[in-house]
Amino acid sequence: MAEIYRDIKKLIEKINIKNGQTISFHHHLREGDMVMGIVIKAAHELGIKNLRVCSSSIMKCHDFLTEYIDNGTVERIETSGLREKLGEYVLAGKMDEPVIIRSHGGRARAVGCGETEIDVAFLAASSADSFGNATGITGKNAFGSMGYGIWESKNAAKTVIVTDDLSDDMLEIKSVCQSNVDAVLVVDEIGDTQKIKAGSLRIKKDPLTGRVAQNTAEFLMKSGIKLNNAGIQMGSGGISLQTVKYLEKYMAENEMKFSFAIGGITGMLVDMLNCGIVKSLADVQSFDSCCAGSMYKNRNHHEIDVNTYANPLNKNNMVNSLDIAILSALEIDTEWNVNVITGSNGKFMGAVGGHQDVAEGCGFTIIVSPLIRGRIPVLTDRVNTLVTKGEFIDAFICEYGVCVKPEHEEIIEKLNGNGIKNLTLRELYDKTLKYVGKPEKPVYGDKTVAIVQDRYGNTLSEIKNLVK
C-alpha cells in the first residue's frame, strides 16, 4: 500500500524536500491546474527556498509563480512554454537564472538521461487507488492522457500522486504504476473542473483561418503525398482543426484511412477514430475532455508517455514514424526557420510543445499560418527566436497559397499539374513588405533571461531581457 497523506505540509516534511531541489509537474489539467499552486504555497509556508520548478508547460493559471520567485521560494524554471504575466516578468530580467525552454521530446530526454534530475514529481491524477496506481482517464476531473506524468514517475527520485478521487479498490486503468509511486496526496480539488473539462480547442469560424485550412487541405489532396495509411500529427490550432474537417470528408469519399494520429489529441480526431477514418490514436496529451472517455472505451485510443512520443534518444519514438505534420508558427523566416515561443513584439506568447520533435521526425512538415496577422507579418527576414530549424520544414501554407521547398521537385510538378501555383518564400516576403512594410524589431538588453534548447540540449536561442 502507498503512503496516503491528506496534509501537504506533512507530506513535504516526510519526503524531506530541501532548499534548491527540483520539483516537477505536468500540465495535463490545462488552465484548470491547482496542483502546482498547492505545492508551491506549502513549500513557501515551510520556508523552503530556491526550488527549481520543472513543468511540462506553464500556463496562464501559473502566473502566481512571480510572487514565489520574488519571495525566494522558486529560483529556477524549466518549461516548454511561457505566457502572460510570468512571461513578462521573465522578460523584465527579474529572475537570476535563465528559464530553460525545451520541447516535450527534449524534456523527456533531459529527464531520462539525468540532465535534469527531478527530486520530487508531483503528478495530478483524476483517480488514484490506495496502492498508488493513478490515471487521468477516470474520476470526476478526468482530463485524459497522463503522457508527461508517466515518464516523470519512472525517472523522478520520488513520485507523489496528487488526487481528489482516491479509491480503496484497485483502479481499472493504471496510467502510472504503483511501483513508481512513493506517496499519494489527497486534496479537495486537483483543479477547476470547468476549466479542465472545457478543453482549449474549438473550430474558429473566422474566414482567414478557413482560407488557410482550405489551401492546406487542397494541397494535401493534390500534392501526390500519400494520405492513405499515413501517420499524422495535425496539431491543435484553428487552422489544423479546420483542415482535418476538410480532409475527413475527402478521406471518407475516397475510402482512405490514416494509419495513426499522435500528439495532442482533439475531439475531432476522436470523431475520426470513431468513423474509422483514422485507425488508431496515440495520445500523449488530451486537448478535449471527450478523450478520457474515448480512451476508456476504445482500445484503439492509446495512452502513450512522452518518451514513446518524442524522446530523441529513443530511436523508436513515434514522431519518427510520422508521414505528415501540420504545425503552426508565430514567425517563419525566409530561411524556413520557425519561432513558436515569442511574438514579433518579443513577448512570450506560446510554447515549443512538440514542434521541434515533430518537425525533425516527420516525413513532410507543413507550417500553416496567415501571412499577416492583423498588421504584423508572420513571414520575416529573420525569426526573433529560433525554435525549429528551417532544415526540418518542408512547406509553408498561408491565405495566399502554397510554398513548398524547391528540393521537393516532384511535389511541385504535381501541384503545377493540378493547377496550384507553388509560390516562393521570397515572393511572399515581398508581398508582406508591400502590404504592411517591415515592422520594427524588439529591442533587447544584455541579460540572458531564457535559453531555448534543441531536442538534444544544445542552445538554439538565448532570449535577452526586453527593453522595448
Added chain:
Amino acid sequence: MMPDRYWRSVLYVPGDNPSMIQKSFVYGADAVTLDLEDAVGMTKKHQARYLVKNAIEYLDFENTDVFVRVNSIASEMWKKDLELLNLSKITAIRLPKAEAGHEIFEISDYLAEREKELNMKNGSVFLIPGIETAKGYLNLEKILNSSERVIGVGLGSEDFITDTGISRKKLETVKVGMVLTARAYGKFVLDSVYPDFSDERGFENECVMAHECGMDGKSLIHPSQIETANRVFSPSLKELETAREILGLNRKNSTGDAFNYKGQMVDKPIIERCERIVKYGEKNG
C-alpha cells in the same frame, strides 16, 4: 451579349477597412466590390476613396475581378468617388439605386472621357446598376439599354423592401421579372446580399431560390458565404458532362438542324446554354 465571365460570388468589402481590402481576394470570390457607398459613413468617404485608390493601384487581386460601388447619381458624390481611381484596374462600377436611363448616360459619358484620358478602349469599364426601388424595377428595360457598358444588374433587396413593402420571402416574383427582362437583352442578374451571415441554412436557401429564378450569382457580405454561393451557382458535374456531350454531337451535326439527344430535342438555345456551361467549366477547372 452576356459577359464572358462568371460572377457567382461578389463580395462587398467596406472601402474604409484596409485589413479587409488587403485580404478580400484570397477567399475565392469571383469578384469583390470595394464599397464607397453604404458601408462607409459620411465622415469617412474621403479616407475610403484614397484607400480604394491605393488598393487598386498596389494590390494584386489575382483572379478576382474588382468592382467599385460608388455613391448614387443623385448624391453627386459619385464623381469624387471615381476621379481618383485608375479605371484600367477596375472591371465594373456598381451604381446604386438606379432609377432611370439618363442617369446611366451621365456616368457612361464621364467614363468615356476618363477612358480617353487614360488611353483605354472606349467602353472598357462596365456598369452594373443596382435595382433598389419600384421605379428602378419598372424602368429596368431602359436602364439595361441605356449603355453598352451595362452588362447586368443587381438587386438591392433591403432598399427594395423598404421602398415597396414587399417582404423578402415574396421577392421571388421580382427576381424572375428581373431575369426575364435582363435575358431579353443578353444581360446577367446578381441577387442581393443576405444580411445574416451567421444563418448558413437561410443563406443557402436564398441562393437556391435565386438560382432557380435564373439569377447568375449573389452579392455577399461575408467571406464565409463564398463557398456556398460558388457551389449553388455553378453547374453540377453532371450538367457539365451533358453539355460537353451535346456540344460534341453538335460538332458532328453538319446540317445545323435540331437533333435528338437521349430523347430530348437539341436546338440553338440549348447549344448556347451548353456553350456557356462548358465555358464555365474551362474557367473553373
